[in-house]
Amino acid sequence: MLEGNAAHYLNNVLRLKPGAHVLLFNGRDGEWSAEISGSSRKTCDFILKTQTRPQEPRQSLTLAFAPLKKTAMHFLVEKATELGVGTLCPVITERTETNRINLDRMQAQAQEAAEQCERLTVPGVETAQPLDEFVKAWPETDPLWMGDETGGGENLINALQAHSTGMTPTARHGFLIGPEGGFTANELASLDALHFVNRVDLGPRILRAETAALAALTCWQALLGDWQRLNQ
DSSP, X not given: OEEHHHHXXXXXXXXXXXXXXXXXXXXXXXXXXXXXXXXXXXXXXXXXEEEEEOOOOOOOEEEEEOOOOHHHHHXXXXXXXXXXXXXXXEEEOTTOSOOOOOHHHHHHHXXXXXXXXXXXXXXXXXXXXXXXXXXXXXXXXXXXXXXXXXXXXXXXXXXXXXXXXXXXXXXXXEEEEOOTTOOOXXXXXXXXXXXXXXXXXXOSSOOOHHHHHHHHHHHHHHHTSGGGGGGX
């Protein structure tokens, strides 16, 4: 049974009636074809038919980013979901543009994007935390690539290709994208002291934060992510 916004969308936006066929997923049991068996103003009931796709694993890819303003944040959450991010982590930096973070809205946006792109998992959204707390909790054995707008980082493609050798499926990978204006000198010094943080260069142009994040995720998917299955 569906309740809330999902039921409202089927009943009142799509105006589906009993007997209509839909595809359902819950992030755990794969995708199923189902028939609407009944509905009320706030609920929708189904009869499950057959599984159409097995459950896909949640990707171990984390995107940590300084929160953006409303429109840019929505864009980033939507596109990061389409690009397969497993976890979204807002981090508060010294130059963060806004401290107003609606986690419920972010989770709803991630769910809508997952439905739209027919993804069977929904990214997790973590509570915002200060940058130092985020890196303190990051596993020291797993790489965290930091977008470096100063031009001093390693070429991202080279860094990812070097890491692909001996990569284990369970390893966690992460990108850390700073705010507009970048990290401060103090933040960069603290990050440089951590052996698992790797500065990477995203090209010769200064990118907006959301553009930098999506560029990095695209490169990761092409070299290390599930885009690889297209070549198998």
